[in-house]
Amino acid sequence: MKETPLSNCERDFLLTAIREKKRLDGRQTYDYRKIKVMFGTDFGCCFVELGKTRVMAQVSCELVAPKENRPNEGMMFFNIELSPMASPAFEQGRQSELSVKLNRQLERCLRNSKCIDTESLCVVSGEKVWQIRVDVHTLNHEGNLMDAASIAAIAALCHFRRPDVGIHGDEVTVYSAEERDPIPLSVYHMPISVSFAFFQQGTYLLVDPSEREERVMDGLLIIAMNKHREICSIQSSGGIMLLKEQVMRCSKIASVKVSEITELITRALENDNTARKGGGRCGFAESMPQERITALKKEETSVEMPDATERANDIVLETEVPLQTSQSPVVLLPGMGQVGQGLENSWGIAEDEQDEEEDVNSDEDKETMMEAADKQQAQPTQRDVVEISDSEEDEVVILQPETPVKVHKNTSSRSHQKGPVASKKRPKK
Known part of the structure; x- marks a missing residue:
């Protein structure tokens, strides 16, 4: 299914708002959307919410034979799946240009940056090594999938625990979690990507573009960096020419954002570790009752109104009693009747008084008609x-x-x- 294109009115409106340094969600130019990091019940399962963009990452491992040119190093594979559940534009079982682009960028960000000690994954040199696989699933697409995927992948790798192994001669024994505690991966640093959207050939810049902003942008710059301000990868797309000053400015902004996100991931890992050691609920058991995974909840702001009742009573007491106004006279037209009790006629006479007056007038009219009839009988008719x-x-x-x-x-x-x-x-x- 093809993506529904934006109309010219929507495109002009978005570009006009960007020129005026305004965004549809109320953010400033360099503001990130709210980020939430949650972990599943099993080790290596991570959920990331970047605004309304939702991504899930799952890490798994297995023993395989190493590569011939690197017999003492383990292997890492990354796979990004764009599900139709995230957006109607994604097709099931078919790799799109976007999925290939995200997969390559994630490999450059995490595997080529050597953030994981691959030598520690070796079990038997030249025979058995651990192969780490990271599967990233998109649950909802609202823009900036690359940043959400990188955060979910590195958080899942830090949360993952591989089984412990024992070697007895040529035999390799893999112990379960009940027999021996699983071993975490050796993570040197946490590279995180930050996306910058450019508009009107690089004149305007936005951080963390939304889905509609991505449709009208001219180019995209993705910088992967760790908290030590080391650039792990950089990629530019869209065919725009950027100046040196623009790239340096983006790198400075990325260093600040990466430090904040790294601190957020570290705090989430500590909270999960504390909850698991204390025997508390964690993962799905803690997230499902709060509907943090199953539903998009609208953020609400609590408003304290302790004196609302007293103020309402004071307003009622201070309000003056409205004056009683008489009903407007009703003018009856020929052929129309007046229905209802307590109504007044056009002269303000009550209904009972009006009926009495009509009875008197009718009696007088009858007497006058009788006198006229007697006079006509007395006179000769011609x-x-x-x-x-x-x-x-x-x-x-x-x-x-x-x-x-x-x-x-x-x-x-x-x-x-x-x-x-x-x-x-x-x-x-």
Whole structure:
């Protein structure tokens, strides 16, 4: 699966933030992310957290035949596995360019720097030597895998214990941990790599780049150094031209960071050794209940608020009582009704008073209507004469109250007269 490329807006935003000396996680230019070093239950198992980047290193050993040109020295092998669990861009069972690059850099940092006494790994000259194998597994990829891998590998080598052996003539006996205490490796120094990302052809510099910063960088400089300020290896990638002053500046920054990381690894080894001697829980037994390995926990900052209740009560007491405001008048439109109790009409009259007033008005209206009806009955009524014509028979019907009906022949087609139409009847023949 190919890695999802960054959009132009994201790229411009990251470069603008770097020019303004700002980083997305709030770090300064030369700040490292928070580093955690933990050890497993078995010797030689180490977990390293560099921010959200997680790496596990496991050291193992076996007896093999030595090389012909170096019969008195043991051997060391390194293997870095980029698992799809760490990033969707990594493929299972296929070496990518990144994995080959990390593997070679780790070999230069640890094996070529002679940090381990390989002669102490010889059991029988020319016949049996110890072969040390370091497997590094990436658990989560959030940038700067090289630094996390180097820290995990050297910490695992310092934590590892090989079995003790006994030689009786031509026979070599390997003792278990119950029979004899395992023997630690002879570690001369601890080389640790520090990565520097360059942007805009070396104009801007960042230490410990994150995953998004690695996508927009122009070049990368990796310096492997120990606490004695001895450079073990140096590698530049990206095709940028660096000045001598820039390389010297990076080496000075790396010396400070390596001293801090070495002290952190030493302190972690001492704590693990103390816990094992005291019979306390260590490794997975101590890490699993705290979810330090199985889950990414969000860092929380505790806030002390002892007087929060008292301050809240004081604020409530000091607050003034709000004034009671009357409801706004509701103007009723024609065809609308008012529902609810305790509501007031548009003139501020209560509902009960309004009902009483409506009853009084209705009584008065009834009396007025009755008086008007009596007056109309007392006066004689005059009705208009209605003349209706029939177009088919050319007949006109004239209706007049209390008079017989008369039929007249009309030669005209129709005649109209204003007035209300009472009825229309066809005369009998």
